Amino acid sequence: MTTLAPHEALEIHEAINFKTLCLAKSKLMQGLVFDQELKDLMQKDVEQSLQGLTDLQALYKRAPFSAPVPEKRPTPILN
Structure with a gap:
């Protein structure tokens, strides 16, 4: 398994944050x-x-530094 370059890992982290917000x-x-x-x-x-x-989380696991990815996902307020 190939390790991501630090800048690639940060870009994936930003994409994860953006997708979570969306x-x-x-x-x-x-x-x-x-x-x-x-x-x-x-x-x-x-x-x-x-x-x-x-x-994205699967890719992020290849980051050269260790940072846990939260398993929680937003839950709907109303169904």
Whole structure:
């Protein structure tokens, strides 16, 4: 397994942070939306973001420094 360069690891870390923020926003906004088609699109975004985060976390494990990746994911306020 190849180790990432430090700058690559930091860029992946930034992408993980950004995707986590987008995921939290999509989950929160679902509770404010009444249009079912828009809700479905937002749910698809949530599912794709979760997959993207899983992929990024797998890459981040190759970072040259040790930093734990949290396992917690945002939970919806309203279902």
